[in-house]
Amino acid sequence: MSEKTIDVAVLGAGLSGLTTAALLARAGRQVRVFEGSPRVGGRAQSPTLAGAPVNLGPHALYLGGASARVLTELGVSCPKTPPSAQGATAIRGGALSPLPSNLWRLFSTPLLSVSERFSFARALGPVLMGAFNARGDESLAQWLSRSSPSTELRELLEALFRLTTYANAPEHFSAAVACRQLSLTLRKNVAYGPFERLVEGLMALPGVNVECSRPVRSVSADGRIELDDQVIRADAVVLALPLEASAKVFQSHALAEFQREAVPAKAACLDLVVSKLTAPQTRFVLGIDRPLYAAVHREQPSQVVLQLARYLAPGERGAEALPELEALADGFQPGWREVLIERRFLPELLVTSAVPLAKNGGRGFGLQLGERVFAAADWAQGGVLADSGILAAREVARLISQPALRRSA
Numbered sequence: 001m002s003e004k005t006i007d008v009a010v011l012g013a014g015l016s017g018l019t020t021a022a023l024l025a026r027a028g029r030q031v032r033v034f035e036g037s038p039r040v041g042g043r044a045q046s047p048t049l050a051g052a053p054v055n056l057g058p059h060a061l062y063l064g065g066a067s068a069r070v071l072t073e074l075g076v077s078c079p080k081t082p083p084s085a086q087g088a089t090a091i092r093g094g095a096l097s098p099l100p101s102n103l104w105r106l107f108s109t110p111l112l113s114v115s116e117r118f119s120f121a122r123a124l125g126p127v128l129m130g131a132f133n134a135r136g137d138e139s140l141a142q143w144l145s146r147s148s149p150s151t152e153l154r155e156l157l158e159a160l161f162r163l164t165t166y167a168n169a170p171e172h173f174s175a176a177v178a179c180r181q182l183s184l185t186l187r188k189n190v191a192y193g194p195f196e197r198l199v200e201g202l203m204a205l206p207g208v209n210v211e212c213s214r215p216v217r218s219v220s221a222d223g224r225i226e227l228d229d230q231v232i233r234a235d236a237v238v239l240a241l242p243l244e245a246s247a248k249v250f251q252s253h254a255l256a257e258f259q260r261e262a263v264p265a266k267a268a269c270l271d272l273v274v275s276k277l278t279a280p281q282t283r284f285v286l287g288i289d290r291p292l293y294a295a296v297h298r299e300q301p302s303q304v305v306l307q308l309a310r311y312l313a314p315g316e317r318g319a320e321a322l323p324e325l326e327a328l329a330d331g332f333q334p335g336w337r338e339v340l341i342e343r344r345f346l347p348e349l350l351v352t353s354a355v356p357l358a359k360n361g362g363r364g365f366g367l368q369l370g371e372r373v374f375a376a377a378d379w380a381q382g383g384v385l386a387d388s389g390i391l392a393a394r395e396v397a398r399l400i401s402q403p404a405l406r407r408s409a
Contacts (some may be wrong), residue, residue: 010024011225011240012241015195022074026205034211045195058297059077060191061190061193080191083296088105088284094331113152124186144170172358211289221370267318270308271306272338352385
């Protein structure tokens with residue numbers, strides 16, 4: 001096979017990989033991005049459904065998070081408008097009730113007794129102010145147990161944490177990380193929109209050069225990359241791949257051990273495009289006693305995108321969730337089948353490769369894997385969702401921009 005020397009190689013053209021490439025290019029490095037699949041975007045792809053781009057399951061950009069901040073600094077246009085709080089509904093035992101999304105609803109919701117409403121406010125108050133008392137090695141389940149005097153209150157709080165972390169693993173998830181994420185969401189909110197627009201914005205930046213259908217066989221610590229038809233030596237290599245794929249191409253005992261102990265977050269997703277809302281007063285539903293979610297993600301005169309999900313527990317099979325999601329749709333938008341244009345079911349969508357574990361203080365694996373190999377992925381930095389990967393991208397770009405990493409230095 002032919003052999004070539006390059007400056008920086010980024011493996012993976014998802015949001016983290018493209019962000020790393022853009023930051024390095026802005027710093028003056030020559031970057032090539034290798035993507036194993038035919039399309040860029042990774043989990044941020046928005047394949048068309050009924051002719052319109054629709055995210056692979058419900059995605060949200062956290063307006064106070066690293067993704068919005070770093071992408072905006074790079075000049076990428078991000079969605080900025082939070083969804084309306086009107087029509088926010090909770091479902092418990094099959095019955096719909098107003099979701100306490102503001103102070104008035106908190107003290108009027110039938111989800112909680114009068115005393116539980118005050119306990120709910122006491123539990124959320126410190127979280128909202130960023131002064132939560134969760135220990136770094138405390139699991140979310142442990143925090144909920146000591147913060148929630150009743151089952152009903154615990155269920156409501158746990159549902160809010162599932163909503164903001166997209167994870168259903170309270171026995172494993174770091175309470176400190178979960179509280180930070182809930183605080184961020186309550187204070188800054190989120191915005192919906194096709195994540196493919198973010199991908200397109202990154203692809204348009206100078207110096208972001210992607211080669212698709214270029215799978216990598218192996219990466220060594222000294223920057224040697226083996227492709228199907230070529231060997232490349234790079235001054236620096238960035239793995240912007242899911243954990244399983246990274247552990248496959250980069251042989252490391254420590255990384256393999258981290259993968260064995262990792263707890264991924266997955267979701268079963270049902271995406272629906274309908275011609276109209278059959279219950280326009282209900283625009284968002286959160287499961288309280290079941291790990292369910294449904295929301296209107298885009299509304300146009302003759303086309304509305306509904307996205308539903310079941311947050312899967314570790315080891316749970318998503319293929320069995322379809323009847324439950326269809327039943328959720330029946331309660332959310334009764335008669336949706338009569339106005340259905342197109343649908344898509346994703347039984348086990350990977351949300352994140354490794355949730356931040358309480359037992360290691362919510363930390364990720366680390367940014368540097370070898371002498372010239374780095375990780376810019378959601379499992380490297382610790383944190384939640386795309387923000388975690390983009391934070392890692394920013395830090396890795398800073399490390400690689402140091403002259404000492406150039407072979408000619």
